[in-house]
Amino acid sequence: MIDQADALRSLVRDKSHLDLPRRTRAYAVAITSGKGGVGKTSLAVNLALTLASTKGRVRLVDADYGLSNAEVLLGVNPDHTLEDVVCGRIDAADAWVDCPGGLRLISSGSGLDSMTNIDGVASAELMASALDSAENGDIIVIDTAPGIDDSVISILSMADEVLVVTTPEPTSITDCYATIKVLTQAKPDCRISLVTNNCSSPSQAGSVARGLDAICIRFLGRSFQRYEYVPTDPSVGRAILTRRPFALHAAHTPAASWLKRLAIKIVERERQWQASRRAESLLEA
Numbered sequence: 001m002i003d004q005a006d007a008l009r010s011l012v013r014d015k016s017h018l019d020l021p022r023r024t025r026a027y028a029v030a031i032t033s034g035k036g037g038v039g040k041t042s043l044a045v046n047l048a049l050t051l052a053s054t055k056g057r058v059r060l061v062d063a064d065y066g067l068s069n070a071e072v073l074l075g076v077n078p079d080h081t082l083e084d085v086v087c088g089r090i091d092a093a094d095a096w097v098d099c100p101g102g103l104r105l106i107s108s109g110s111g112l113d114s115m116t117n118i119d120g121v122a123s124a125e126l127m128a129s130a131l132d133s134a135e136n137g138d139i140i141v142i143d144t145a146p147g148i149d150d151s152v153i154s155i156l157s158m159a160d161e162v163l164v165v166t167t168p169e170p171t172s173i174t175d176c177y178a179t180i181k182v183l184t185q186a187k188p189d190c191r192i193s194l195v196t197n198n199c200s201s202p203s204q205a206g207s208v209a210r211g212l213d214a215i216c217i218r219f220l221g222r223s224f225q226r227y228e229y230v231p232t233d234p235s236v237g238r239a240i241l242t243r244r245p246f247a248l249h250a251a252h253t254p255a256a257s258w259l260k261r262l263a264i265k266i267v268e269r270e271r272q273w274q275a276s277r278r279a280e281s282l283l284e285a
Contacts, residue, residue, distance in 0.1 A: 024131070024132060024134050024135060024136050024138070025136045025137065025274060025277050026059075026131060026134040026135065026136065026137070026138040026139070026140050027138070027139050027140065027160050027269075027270040027273055027274070028131060028140045028142060028158065028159045028160050028161075029047075029139065029140070029141050029142065029159060029160065029161050029162075029163065029266060030142040030144055030155060030156050030158075030159035030161075030162045030163070031043060031044040031047070031141065031142065031143050031144065031162075031163045031165060032144040032146070032152060032156055032162060032163070032164055032165070032179060033146045033164065033165040033166065033172075033175070033176070033179070034146065034147070034148070034164075034166070034172065034174070034175025034176045034177070034178050034179040035146050035147070035171065035172055035175040036146040038146075038165050038166060038167045038172055038197055038198075039165065039167070039197045039198060039230070039236070040143065040146065040165045041062075041064070041069050041070055041073065041143050042073060042236060042239070042240060043163075043165055043195065043197065043230065043259075044060065044070065044141055044142075044143035045060065045070050045073045045074060045143070045245055045247075046239075046245050046246060046247035046255075046256070046259055047141060047247075047259055047262065047263065047266075048060040048103055048141040049100075049101040049103055049245055049247040049248055050247045050256070050259040050260055050262075050263040051139055051141065051263045051266060051267065052101050052102045052103045053101060053102070053247075054260070054263045054264065054267055055139060055263075055267050055270075056102060057135070057137055057138045057139065058102070058103055058104075058138065058139045058140075058141065059096065059103070059104045059105070059106070059134055059138055059139070059140045059141070060099075060103055060104070060105045060106075060140075060141045060142075060143065061105075061106050061127070061130050061131075061140060061141070061142045061143070062105065062106070062107045062108055062143050063108060063123075063127060063142050063143060063144050063145070063155055064108065064143060064144065064145040065082070065108045065115040065116060065118050065123070065145065065151065066108060066109060066110065066111065066112045066113070066115035066116035067110055067111075067116075067145065068081070068107045068108045068109055068110050069110070070105060070107065070143055071097075071105065071107050071110075072110075072243060073239075073240060073243060073245060074099045074100065074103070074105060074243070074245065075100070075243040075244070076097055076099050076100075076105065078095075078097040078105065078106075078107045079097065080094065080095045080097075081095065081106075081107045081108055081109035081112070081115075082095065082106065082107070082108040082109065082115065082126060082130065083108070083109050083112050083115050085126070085129060085130070086115070086126065091133070092106070092129045092130045092132070092133040093133040095107075095130075095133075096133070100245070100248060101245070101247070101248050106130055118151050119150055119151060120149075120150030120151055120153065120154040121154070122151075123150070123151035123152075123154045123155060124154040124155065124157075124158060127142070127154070127155050127158055128158070131158070137274070139266070139267075139270055142155060142159060144156065147179075148178055148179055148182045148183075153182055153183060153186050156183050156186075156187070156190070157183070157186050157187040157190070159190075160191065160273060161191040161192070161193065161266075161269065162183065162190055162191065162192050162193070163192075163193045163195050163228075164176055164179055164180060164183075164192060164193070164194055164195065164224070165195045165197055166194065166195070166196055166197065166208070166212075167196065167197050167198050168196060168198070168199060168200075168204055168205075168208050173208060173211070173212060176194070176212065177212060177215055177216065180192060180212075180216060180220070180223075180224065181216075181219075181220060184220055184222060188222075191225055192224040192225060193224060193225060193226040193227065193228060194208075194209055194212065194224045194226070194227040194228070195227070195228045195229065195230065196208045196209065196227070196228075196229045196230070197229075197230045198230065198231075198232050199229045199230065199231055199232060200231075200232055201231075202229060204229075205227070205228075205229030206227075209227035212224075213227075226265075228258070228262055229258070230255055230258050230259075231254040231255060231258060232254075233246075233253050233254045233255035235250040235253040235255060235256075236255050238250075247259060
């Protein structure tokens with residue numbers, strides 16, 4: 001069996017570090033959660049589609065290694081996955097598939113045993129290969145696996161901003177705090193946004209954010225930069241069942257309206273980031 005770490009290192013053996021950006025000025029937004037079942041992948045898919053309609057030139061990396069679901073929600077069947085990249089069958093640039101709404105997806109596949117035991121170093125190197133295959137000016141949304149193992153944290157540490165998804169449930173909030181704790185230890189300057197999904201009201205989301213903010217400040221000495229929320233919306237469940245993303249087919253629902261506001265904010269942060277990169281390039285010239 002191919003050794004994933006050796007194979008992945010061969011993809012990026014000329015790199016001395018894994019910081020973004022490298023060959024391209026692409027803005028990476030990672031979406032993660034402390035536990036599964038909080039709507040993380042649905043959020044990632046529909047946010048990516050909303051960004052594509054707002055800005056264009058958006059890509060989605062499904063980095064839930066071996067258990068990818070983004071392709072299911074998008075209703076596509078990719079010919080290639082990141083496993084093909086690992087095994088050297090194709091380059092990362094050839095693994096992207098066109099999706100509805102102008103989005104491009106790269107999947108890690110589902111049920112692939114060879115993708116389920118990737119360690120932190122290999123995960124980062126594989127992600128570097130995927131991100132480097134994007135183009136200047138792209139926004140890249142990365143859907144990670146839930147949890148805080150090395151393969152997840154290595155990806156989050158490469159992103160320009162991270163959205164940590166929770167729900168108002170106590171177990172979800174507890175796991176969300178654990179994710180923020182581990183991430184800030186790995187990357188103290190990480191830009192984190194809290195996203196509370198499936199909220200009955202803005203006040204409920206605010207209560208979750210204030211409580212978690214107080215805990216983070218008390219025990220970590222810092223907290224997330226921003227918080228957002230997604231209202232409870234039956235169109236989300238219907239979209240999952242029918243494989244018709246609500247960002248495309250139910251664009252005037254509460255969840256879709258919220259995503260539009262979030263997409264506008266992310267595009268503005270990406271523009272500021274690009275301007276900062278251009279300024280740095282002029283100073284280095």
